[in-house]
Amino acid sequence: MSRSVLVTGGNRGIGLAIARAFAEAGDKVAITYRSGEPPAELTALGVLAVRCDITDSDQVDQAYKQVEDAHGAVEVLVANAGITKDTLLMRMSEDDFASVVDTNLTGTFRVVKRANRGMLRAKKGRVVLISSVVGLLGSAGQANYAASKAALVGFARSLARELGSRNITFNVVAPGFVDTDMTKVLNDEQRAGIVGQVPLGRYAQPEEIAAAVSFLASDNAAYITGAVIPVDGGLGM
Numbered sequence: 152m153s154r155s156v157l158v159t160g161g162n163r164g165i166g167l168a169i170a171r172a173f174a175e176a177g178d179k180v181a182i183t184y185r186s187g188e189p190p191a192e193l194t195a196l197g198v199l200a201v202r203c204d205i206t207d208s209d210q211v212d213q214a215y216k217q218v219e220d221a222h223g224a225v226e227v228l229v230a231n232a233g234i235t236k237d238t239l240l241m242r243m244s245e246d247d248f249a250s251v252v253d254t255n256l257t258g259t260f261r262v263v264k265r266a267n268r269g270m271l272r273a274k275k276g277r278v279v280l281i282s283s284v285v286g287l288l289g290s291a292g293q294a295n296y297a298a299s300k301a302a303l304v305g306f307a308r309s310l311a312r313e314l315g316s317r318n319i320t321f322n323v324v325a326p327g328f329v330d331t332d333m334t335k336v337l338n339d340e341q342r343a344g345i346v347g348q349v350p351l352g353r354y355a356q357p358e359e360i361a362a363a364v365s366f367l368a369s370d371n372a373a374y375i376t377g378a379v380i381p382v383d384g385g386l387g388m
């Protein structure tokens with residue numbers, strides 16, 4: 152069964168691994184990316200890449216139109232795009248706070264709302280949101296990011312209740328520290344400090360996050376909704 156899958160921020164890091172996993176499983180995959188060029192390996196796998204900034208509703212709508220024309224209505228949505236703007240509260244500007252919320256939370260709202268249209272019509276759908284262990288535990292210097300990621304849990308659980316009767320599931324994956332561009336900004340000392348707190352003693356690889364997402368989108372997870380699945384090496388327990 153080949154489904155129409157959309158992964159936001161699918162051009163690198165965790166989103167790239169998720170898009171690759173669905174494409175290799177035979178699904179019709181589209182990704183959105185904000186800048187640069189989509190990776191050649193995804194083009195080779197037949198993945199449709201659409202430039203789209205999720206802070207702009209018109210761009211989100213245009214992206215969906217392109218995906219629907221090519222693959223039909225989105226059946227599996229993975230809302231993965233996200234940013235950090237880390238700084239201590241005393242230095243955090245209103246813009247530092249608002250821009251992180253506008254991407255991580257409101258951006259997720261924009262893509263979920265647009266996907267819901269087709270899912271309601273189809274009377275089925277799978278939505279997976281990428282939160283973070285930081286949203287559950289908090290993290291000094293990341294109050295904006297943690298707030299936006301924690302909010303995704305309430306968002307997903309509300310929609311799981313609202314749309315369960317329509318056969319649309321909403322689940323959250325909360326990764327720990329993953330080897331991607333987002334964590335490359337940490338220096339060796341910070342990295343060692345984090346790894347020291349992770350029971351499994353290492354960072355995750357993006358493919359390990361993709362495996363949980365693939366499961367939540369599979370028939371094996373048909374009775375799972377409103378769940379928050381940590382993929383964090385035990386960091387958040």
Ligand code: NAD
Nearest residue numbers: 160164165185204205231232233283326328329331332333
């Ligand atoms: P990354 O920086 O490598 O990738 C982020 C992706 O989001 C990119 O594709 C980028 O283009 C996209 N994006 C950002 N702002 C956007 C916007 N306005 N419109 C459209 N796309 C936008 O980061 P990553 O590590 O792959 O993170 C992916 C997701 O996983 C994020 O939501 C992040 O918060 C979350 N996460 C990451 C980690 C980690 O340790 N790397 C841990 C927990 C959660």
